[in-house]
Amino acid sequence: xxxxxxxxxxxxxxxxxxxxxxxxxxxxxxxxxxxxxxxxxxxxxxxxxxxxxxxxxxxxxxxxxxxxxxxxxxxxxxxxxxxxxxxxxxxxxxxxxxxxxxxxxxxxxxxxxxxxxxxxxxxxxxxxxxxxxxxxxxxxxxxxxxxxxxxxxxxxxxxxxxxxxxxxxxxxxxxxxxxxxxxxxxxxxxxxxxxxxxxxxxxxxxxxxxxxxxxxxxxxxxxx
Amino acid sequence: xxxxxxxxxxxxxxxxxxxxxxxxxxxxxxxxxxxxxxxxxxxxxxxxxxxxxxxxxxxxxxxxxxxxxxxxxxxxxxxxxxxxxxxxxxxxxxxxxxxxxxxxxxxxxxxxxxxxxxxxxxxxxxxxxxxxxxxxxxxxxxxxxxxxxxxxxxxxxxxxxxxxxxxxxxxxxxxxxxxxxxxxxxxxxxxxxxxxxxxxxxxxxxxxxxxxxxxxxxxxxxxxxxxxxxxxxxxxxxxxxxxxxxxxxxxx
Numbered sequence: 459x460x461x462x463x464x465x466x467x468x469x470x471x472x473x474x475x476x477x478x479x480x481x482x483x484x485x486x487x488x489x490x491x492x493x494x495x496x497x498x499x500x501x502x503x504x505x506x507x508x509x510x511x512x513x514x515x516x517x518x519x520x521x522x523x524x525x526x527x528x529x530x531x532x533x534x535x536x537x538x539x540x541x542x543x544x545x546x547x548x549x550x551x552x553x554x555x556x557x558x559x560x561x562x563x564x565x566x567x568x569x570x571x572x573x574x575x576x577x578x579x580x581x582x583x584x585x586x587x588x589x590x591x592x593x594x595x596x597x598x599x600x601x602x603x604x605x606x607x608x609x610x611x612x613x614x615x616x617x618x619x620x621x622x623x624x625x626x627x628x629x630x631x632x633x634x635x636x637x638x639x640x641x642x643x644x645x646x647x648x649x650x651x652x653x654x655x656x657x658x659x660x661x662x663x664x665x666x667x668x669x670x671x672x673x674x675x676x677x678x679x680x681x682x
Numbered sequence: 683x684x685x686x687x688x689x690x691x692x693x694x695x696x697x698x699x700x701x702x703x704x705x706x707x708x709x710x711x712x713x714x715x716x717x718x719x720x721x722x723x724x725x726x727x728x729x730x731x732x733x734x735x736x737x738x739x740x741x742x743x744x745x746x747x748x749x750x751x752x753x754x755x756x757x758x759x760x761x762x763x764x765x766x767x768x769x770x771x772x773x774x775x776x777x778x779x780x781x782x783x784x785x786x787x788x789x790x791x792x793x794x795x796x797x798x799x800x801x802x803x804x805x806x807x808x809x810x811x812x813x814x815x816x817x818x819x820x821x822x823x824x825x826x827x828x829x830x831x832x833x834x835x836x837x838x839x840x841x842x843x844x845x846x847x848x849x850x851x852x853x854x855x856x857x858x859x860x861x862x863x864x865x866x867x868x869x870x871x872x873x874x875x876x877x878x879x880x881x882x883x884x885x886x887x888x889x890x891x892x893x894x895x896x897x898x899x900x901x902x903x904x905x906x907x908x909x910x911x912x913x914x915x916x917x918x919x920x921x922x923x924x925x926x927x928x929x930x931x932x933x934x
Binding site for chain 2: 532
């Protein structure tokens with residue numbers, strides 16, 4: 459027998475998945491706007507952000523209502539708390555996409571600085587990380603979530619590489635500074651999306667294993 | 683565990699041919715509140731009543747294993763059951779004040795113990811009523827019948843009566859199930875306060891209540907102890923699937 463409460467939890471998960479699809483679409487659109495120099499698509503990303511903001515608030519409201527009215531315990535409680543945290547990460551991923559779209563609009567007004575290589579590479583990586591974190595949520599695969607966390611280092615390295623390359627452009631030719639800075643911002647935003655994907659993954663490990671794996675290092679060893 | 687109040691070892695219990703407890707091992711720690719939870723018929727009340735041998739009053743029961751109170755088996759033949767129940771007091775589901783005055787209810791056990799001095803009786807009655815968070819409400823009506831008190835007050839009176847004889851352990855069997863939410867909240871507050879002087883073992887069907895008032899929780903199913911751990915652990919990430927299903931309301 460399915461409980462009413464289970465139906466409410468299913469509804470919460472569905473809200474989250476719809477929001478996740480929107481956030482992923484915004485990131486994809488912002489990058490397409492950048493690569494194709496498509497200002498119209500960039501404006502669409504900006505306009506769509508309000509929906510993500512609304513979705514985050516809806517998920518928080520439903521989460522708070524479930525906590526107040528159902529007094530969830532154990533895995534139910536973790537699901538609701540994690541759903542609210544995931545919604546917050548997705549909203550911020552949406553904000554990064556908006557930021558990329560704004561840079562794309564600026565960059566489209568000037569001739570290309572250089573063919574984009576590392577930025578699309580970074581984009582593929584962090585989009586994959588985000589997607590895998592969400593798959594780990596849907597299919598209850600904490601190991602997949604862990605693999606996302608392991609990939610964050612790669613995103614950081616690519617970010618550093620892009621920064622170095624763009625700095626050399628600026629040093630050689632001050633006329634490139636505006637465009638290089640815009641591209642640096644894009645790379646920075648992609649790196650942040652990787653961080654958000656990592657946060658999602660940590661939340662998902664907590665959801666399924668009740669283990670808080672955030673902020674672990676030698677001074678702060680994992681809890682038993 | 684060195685500082686156990688109760689150590690229950692391999693306890694089995696039968697009502698006639700029906701086995702109600704199977705191989706229960708459990709330690710009750712001092713000045714803590716331990717909740718026994720589980721669906722109806724899981725054995726939690728039976729276990730509670732083994733702790734002060736209330737089950738002796740039921741015919742055709744049989745017990746096997748040991749219930750050690752400070753390392754002394756309460757089922758040993760030399761144990762004085764009256765003395766045991768003085769050390770291990772009990773509060774029941776339905777408040778059961780005697781049809782006497784508020785004062786006489788609380789003084790009852792003291793008089794049996796031989797306390798006759800009026801001033802001594804008055805002092806201990808007042809102290810017990812204060813501990814039971816009832817004094818302010820009844821100090822002007824100590825000689826009214828206890829039956830004129832509200833349900834919640836009657837239950838606190840029963841708690842005052844139980845603690846007047848200075849037990850070490852208080853057993854509570856669904857102490858709030860007949861009370862409204864406000865009276866329930868008062869008893870729950872009281873349970874938290876009483877922990878500093880007493881060890882509390884409480885049976886409750888109310889999961890929220892178990893979560894609020896206990897430090898440790900033991901989940902029983904079909905006479906077996908399924909999981910015992912800190913209440914925080916039991917209600918946030920229990921190790922056992924059955925416990926998880928029970929505390930999340932999917933089973934039991």
